[in-house]
Amino acid sequence: MQQAPASVNLPGKAPLANVGLTLGALNGAMNRPSHLPGIVVLYGPSGLGKSTAACIAMSQLRAYYVQAKSSWTRKAVYQSILKVMGIVPAKTIYEMEEQVTEQLAASGRPLIVDECDHLVAKGSIEIVRDIYEGSNAPILLIGEEHLPNSLARWERIHNRVLEWVPAQYADMDDARALRDLYCGRVAVADDLLDHIHAQSKGIARRICVNLERVQQAGLELGKTEMDMAAWGKRPLYTGDAPVRGAR
Amino acid sequence: MSAVKAKPRLALAGTLTTREKLWAAMRELKQFTVPELARAAKVDRHAYYMSDYITGLVRAGILNKEQPARFAPAVYTLLRDQGVDAPRVRKDGSLVPDSAQERMWKAMKVLRVFSVSDLVIHASLPDAAIAASAARSYCQWLARGKYLVPLSAPGDVQRYRFMKDTGAKAPQILRIKQLYDCNLGKVMAGDELQSALDTSEAGS
Numbered sequence: 483m484q485q486a487p488a489s490v491n492l493p494g495k496a497p498l499a500n501v502g503l504t505l506g507a508l509n510g511a512m513n514r515p516s517h518l519p520g521i522v523v524l525y526g527p528s529g530l531g532k533s534t535a536a537c538i539a540m541s542q543l544r545a546y547y548v549q550a551k552s553s554w555t556r557k558a559v560y561q562s563i564l565k566v567m568g569i570v571p572a573k574t575i576y577e578m579e580e581q582v583t584e585q586l587a588a589s590g591r592p593l594i595v596d597e598c599d600h601l602v603a604k605g606s607i608e609i610v611r612d613i614y615e616g617s618n619a620p621i622l623l624i625g626e627e628h629l630p631n632s633l634a635r636w637e638r639i640h641n642r643v644l645e646w647v648p649a650q651y652a653d654m655d656d657a658r659a660l661r662d663l664y665c666g667r668v669a670v671a672d673d674l675l676d677h678i679h680a681q682s683k684g685i686a687r688r689i690c691v692n693l694e695r696v697q698q699a700g701l702e703l704g705k706t707e708m709d710m711a712a713w714g715k716r717p718l719y720t721g722d723a724p725v726r727g728a729r
Numbered sequence: 730m731s732a733v734k735a736k737p738r739l740a741l742a743g744t745l746t747t748r749e750k751l752w753a754a755m756r757e758l759k760q761f762t763v764p765e766l767a768r769a770a771k772v773d774r775h776a777y778y779m780s781d782y783i784t785g786l787v788r789a790g791i792l793n794k795e796q797p798a799r800f801a802p803a804v805y806t807l808l809r810d811q812g813v814d815a816p817r818v819r820k821d822g823s824l825v826p827d828s829a830q831e832r833m834w835k836a837m838k839v840l841r842v843f844s845v846s847d848l849v850i851h852a853s854l855p856d857a858a859i860a861a862s863a864a865r866s867y868c869q870w871l872a873r874g875k876y877l878v879p880l881s882a883p884g885d886v887q888r889y890r891f892m893k894d895t896g897a898k899a900p901q902i903l904r905i906k907q908l909y910d911c912n913l914g915k916v917m918a919g920d921e922l923q924s925a926l927d928t929s930e931a932g933s
Contacts, residue, residue, distance in 0.1 A: 533839060533840075534839075534840065534847075534851060536839065537836050537839040537840060537851045538850075538851055540835060540836070540839065541832050541835070541836060541851060541852050541853070541854060542854060542855070544827065547835070547838075547839055549839070565742075565894075565896060565897065566897055567813065567897060568741050568742050568743065568813070568814070568896060568897030568898060569739055569740065569741065569742060569813055570740045570741070570742045572738065577738070580738065581738060581739055584738065584739060584812075585739055585812045585813055588810050588811060588812035588813075589811055589812030589813075589814065590811075591812075596839075663846075663850050664846055664850075666846075690847070691885075694844055694846065694885070694886045695884060695885055695886070697886075698884065698885065698886050699884065716884075
């Protein structure tokens, strides 16, 4: 049971493309020369592992992570960030903004805002600029494929973007890296991994779910290695799901 | 706005450990001696051994220590204010990463539906891996506390859904020693919660 991977996702040596890109971009923003802007945007269709890449970046860089919701008002944005920071929120929006920027500036920790599309749709994305201007903290914005286009309307944010990072579909290298991460107890043969990769259509989340299922089946069958023959005709997870919203 | 009386604008939510109380007082005072700090933080310095933390902060370069004269109390100055979170330092001044439980608590909020190996992968650091057994037992505790709902589907591994976000600090599994008398059916003496919190902080 002690198969905890010892050296997963070392900065700069991340096995997963999206994790490496996200860590690299956010690291770049954290260590940027002072004349460069500090906002990084990660965008792409859902399921590619943007949020999980952000999760790893959060753990490794001690970032503050918030996920925007469609119901968010200006006040809710600040309250949510302060909750993540563990700070007692002040009464007014103005004071809360001061609290957020003060803590970001003092701690030097980056801020990650996921599901930014909601903020753009409500027009409250300017808040991000206020926070950025007030704290100069590195900020990672995450959103769907069209986020760069919709951000283009907000020139004042658009100008402050250091790097645009498109999330990648998982390739076979990623699938192998995921196999190493998830299947510590049952070896998964290459032919089965090919099959999983093809069925999952490059969506990292589905590959993970399938790999865990294969390992589970291997354990139940008492096998140390699973290949196509052992897996047989069992269905793989391809989209419609017992596991929902796992992002 | 009078700077002297203004309430600290950044205050941590929830129960504070003694180290966090000390750090909050340091941020307010900026310059202090140990007795002044104890008074401001309302910490009984005969009950709590403060010097480990202060020495650690000095060695980490966060505090500066000056001895104005022989036998006079040392004066400490806050050099690097790192925000509201109390810096986690060992006595030798090296920095301690967030505890495994804190990292898991944060990661599960992002993942929302996750398996134990998801959690291990997303919360591990290159130099501080999390054992699957530790992650599993933390999930089981949180499920008992109704923070997580176990999901099970046939042919799939155990997954959890995150339900209750109570705040930034991770719920902790504490060890509290108590003296229990079966004759009376009463706890006659025992650790305070505060001391259990401080012990777990120092040990992590």
